[in-house]
Amino acid sequence: MEHPPTALQISAAQVESIHSRLKKRPRHSENLIQAALFIAGAISILTTLGILYELGKEALLFFASPEVNLLDFLTGTKWQPSIGQFGVLPLVNATLMTSFIAMLIALPLGLAAAIYLSEYASPRSRKILKPILEILAGVPTVVYGYFALTFMTPLLRAVLGADNVQIYNTLSAGLVMGIMILPLVCSMSEDALSSVPHSLREASFGLGATRLETTLKVVVPAALSGIIAAFILGVSRAVGETMIVAVAAGSGPNFTFNPLQGAETMTGYIARISGGDLAYDTPDYNSIFAIGLLLFLITLGLNILSRRLVARYREVYE
Amino acid sequence: MVTMSMSPNQDYAIEARDLSFYYGSFRAVKNVHLKVVPRQITAIIGPSGCGKSTVLRAFNRMNDFVPTAHIDGSILFHGKNIYDPDVDPVQIRRLIGMVFQKPNPFPKSIYDNIVWGAKINGFRGNQDDLVEETLRKAALWDEVKDNLKKSALALSGGQQQRLCIARALAVQPEIILMDEPCSALDPIATLKIEDLMRELSKTITIIIVTHNMQQAARASDQTAFFTMDEDRAGLMVEFGATQQIFTNPKDKRTEDYITGRFG
Ligand SMILES: Nc1ncnc2c1ncn2[C@@H]1O[C@H](COP(=O)(O)OP(=O)(O)OP(=O)(O)O)[C@@H](O)[C@H]1O
Ligand SMILES: [Mg+2]
Numbered sequence: 069m070e071h072p073p074t075a076l077q078i079s080a081a082q083v084e085s086i087h088s089r090l091k092k093r094p095r096h097s098e099n100l101i102q103a104a105l106f107i108a109g110a111i112s113i114l115t116t117l118g119i120l121y122e123l124g125k126e127a128l129l130f131f132a133s134p135e136v137n138l139l140d141f142l143t144g145t146k147w148q149p150s151i152g153q154f155g156v157l158p159l160v161n162a163t164l165m166t167s168f169i170a171m172l173i174a175l176p177l178g179l180a181a182a183i184y185l186s187e188y189a190s191p192r193s194r195k196i197l198k199p200i201l202e203i204l205a206g207v208p209t210v211v212y213g214y215f216a217l218t219f220m221t222p223l224l225r226a227v228l229g230a231d232n233v234q235i236y237n238t239l240s241a242g243l244v245m246g247i248m249i250l251p252l253v254c255s256m257s258e259d260a261l262s263s264v265p266h267s268l269r270e271a272s273f274g275l276g277a278t279r280l281e282t283t284l285k286v287v288v289p290a291a292l293s294g295i296i297a298a299f300i301l302g303v304s305r306a307v308g309e310t311m312i313v314a315v316a317a318g319s320g321p322n323f324t325f326n327p328l329q330g331a332e333t334m335t336g337y338i339a340r341i342s343g344g345d346l347a348y349d350t351p352d353y354n355s356i357f358a359i360g361l362l363l364f365l366i367t368l369g370l371n372i373l374s375r376r377l378v379a380r381y382r383e384v385y386e
Numbered sequence: 387m388v389t390m391s392m393s394p395n396q397d398y399a400i401e402a403r404d405l406s407f408y409y410g411s412f413r414a415v416k417n418v419h420l421k422v423v424p425r426q427i428t429a430i431i432g433p434s435g436c437g438k439s440t441v442l443r444a445f446n447r448m449n450d451f452v453p454t455a456h457i458d459g460s461i462l463f464h465g466k467n468i469y470d471p472d473v474d475p476v477q478i479r480r481l482i483g484m485v486f487q488k489p490n491p492f493p494k495s496i497y498d499n500i501v502w503g504a505k506i507n508g509f510r511g512n513q514d515d516l517v518e519e520t521l522r523k524a525a526l527w528d529e530v531k532d533n534l535k536k537s538a539l540a541l542s543g544g545q546q547q548r549l550c551i552a553r554a555l556a557v558q559p560e561i562i563l564m565d566e567p568c569s570a571l572d573p574i575a576t577l578k579i580e581d582l583m584r585e586l587s588k589t590i591t592i593i594i595v596t597h598n599m600q601q602a603a604r605a606s607d608q609t610a611f612f613t614m615d616e617d618r619a620g621l622m623v624e625f626g627a628t629q630q631i632f633t634n635p636k637d638k639r640t641e642d643y644i645t646g647r648f649g
Contacts, residue, residue, distance in 0.1 A: 190453065191453070265490075267486060267488060267490035268490060268492060268493075270448065270484075270486060270490065271486070271490045271491075271492065271550070271553075272492075273448065273451070273479060274446070274448065274479060274483060274484035274485075274486070274554070275479070275480070275483065275502070275503035275506070275507075275553065275554065275557055276476055276477070276479040276480030276481075276483075276503070276506070276507055276557060277476070277503070277506050278476050281506050285502070285506070286492060289493075289494075290492075290493055
C-alpha cells in the first residue's frame with residue numbers, strides 16, 4: 069500500500085518549533101487583573117458584612133437594656149424614650165405612609181412615562197428626554213426636601229386649607245418623594261421595555277394589533293420581570309429615603325394614619341438622633357441601631373420578594 | 387371575510403402598480419408592477435439588497451413603522467389603494483398576515499399564541515376548536531396536542547415557524563406574506579413548510595420571499611425576479627409562471643441568476 073502524499077511532510081525541526089509554540093505561557097497581567105477584580109468584590113462584601121455586624125452588635129446592646137423588650141419594641145404604639153416607651157410602630161407607620169404615597173405617584177406615572185418613551189416617542193424626542201430623566205434622578209434629595217417644605221406644603225395648605233394641613237406632614241413628603249423616585253422607576257422600566265425584541269412587536273402588528281394592544285398585551289408582559297424589579301427598587305428607595313422626610317415630614321414620633329399631620333419616619337428619627345447630642349450607650353442612642361437593623365431587614369425582604377416575583381413572572385424571550 | 391369577486395378588474399388578490407419605495411431619499415425599489423394571482427403561491431427571488439423584503443412589507447404596510455419610508459405608486463387590494471389616507475393599516479394587516487424570517491412566537495403558551503391574534507380581532511367562537519383547527523392546518527397538531535399549555539419557546543425552530551403560520555391563520559387572512567420563512571430551518575422542516583404552503587394555497591394567497599432557488603422552483607406557481615440597477619435601486623426584471631421563469635427565462639439577467647452566474 070502506498071501512502072498518499074500529504075502536505076504534512078515536515079522536518080523534525082519544524083515539529084520542534086510547533087511544539088514550543090503550543091507550550092503553555094504564563095499570563096501575568098491576566099492573573100493580576102483577575103486578582104484585582106477578586107479583591108474589589110471581596111471588599112464590597114466584607115464591608116457589608118462589617119456594617120451588619122456593627123449594626124447587630126449595637127442593636128443587641130439596645131435589646132439587652134432593662135427598659136426594653138423585643139415584643140414591646142415591635143408592637144408598641146408609643147415611642148417616648150424619655151419615659152422608657154420604645155414602641156417602634158409610629159416610626160414604621162410613618163415610613164410606610166410616606167413610601168405608600170410616594171409609590172402611588174411614582175409607579176403609575178413612571179410606568180406610563182416609560183411606555184411613552186419606549187413605544188410612542190420618536191427616536192429624536194427619546195434622545196432628548198432620556199438624559200433629562202437621568203439628570204433628574206441625580207438631583208440631591210435635600211433639594212427635594214426643601215422643595216417639599218417650601219413649595220408642596222404651601223400648595224397643599226392653599227388647596228386643602230391651612231387649618232387642616234400641618235406645616236410638617238407626611239403627604240407633602242410622600243408626594244415629593246414620589247417625584248424624586250419617578251425618574252428611577254421610569255428609566256429602569258424603559259430599559260426593560262426597550263429590551264423586548266423588536267420581532268415580538270412585529271409579530272403583534274402583523275396580526276393586526278394596534279399599538280396600544282401591542283404595548284399592553286405583548287411588550288409589557290414580556291418586560292414584566294424588569295418592570296417589577298424597577299418597582300421594588302423604587303419601594304426600597306422610598307423606605308430608605310432620609311433627607312426629604314427629615315426636612316418635611318416632621319420631627320416627632322406620631323402614630324397617625326392622617327397624612328396631613330406630621331410624623332417621624334424611621335430614617336428621619338435615625339438622622340435626628342445621630343445628629344443630636346445624646347450620650348453614647350444610652351438606650352435612646354442605641355435604639356437607632358435597632359431601627360437601622362429593622363430597616364435593613366425590611367429592604368432585604370423587599371429584595372428577596374422582588375427576586376421571587378421576577379423569577380415567577382419571567383416571560384422568557386429567546 | 388370579504389369574498390374575492392372575479393370581475394375582470396379584480397382578477398388579482400393584490401396588485402402593485404408602478405410602486406417605488408423610498409427610505410429617506412434613497413430609492414430602494416423602483417417602478418414595480420406585480421399582479422398576484424389569488425390562491426396561488428408567488429415567489430419573489432433576487433440578490434440580497436434588491437428590495438424583496440421592502441416590496442413584501444409594502445403589501446401589508448409593515449413599513450409604516452420606518453419613519454423615513456414612503457412610497458410612490460399604489461397597491462390595489464380589492465380595487466382599493468391601501469395607501470389611501472382613509473385606509474386603516476391595522477385592518478389591512480388583519481386581512482394580509484405575515485410570517486417572518488426568524489420564528490417569533492410570543493413568550494406565552496402554544497395555546498395563547500394561537501388565540502391571541504384571534505381575540506384582538508374580535509373572535510367570539512370556541513377557542514379550543516380554533517386552536518385545534520389552525521394547528522391541524524399548520525401540520526403541527528399531532529406534535530403539540532398534549533402540550534398546548536407549554537411555552538411556545540420550548541418548541542424547535544421548525545415547530546415555532548409552523549406555530550407562527552398557525553397564529554397567522556387563526557386571524558383568517560386572505561393573503562399571507564412570508565419573508566424567507568425557512569432560512570433558519572433544516573431541509574426536512576423546510577419541506578414540511580413547503581407542503582403546508584401548497585395545502586394552504588387552496589384557500590389562501592401566499593407571497594413568499596426566498597433565497598432558495600429550489601424552493602422557488604418547487605413550491606411556487608408564479609415567480610418574480612428582482613435585481614438592482616447601478617444606484618442600488620431594486621427593480622423587477624421578470625415575472626411569470628414559475629415553470630417558464632426557470633426553464634425559459636426571457637431576460638439574460640434572470641437566466642444568469644437562476645443558473646448561478648450572478649455577480
Ligand atoms: N429600515 C431601513 N432603512 C433604510 N434603508 C433600508 C431599510 N430597510 C432596508 N433598507 C435598504 O433597502 C434596500 C432593500 O432592502 P431589503 O431588505 O428590501 O432587501 P432584500 O432584497 O430583502 O435583501 P435580503 O435578501 O438580504 O433580505 C437595501 O439597500 C437596504 O439597505
Ligand atoms: Mg430580506
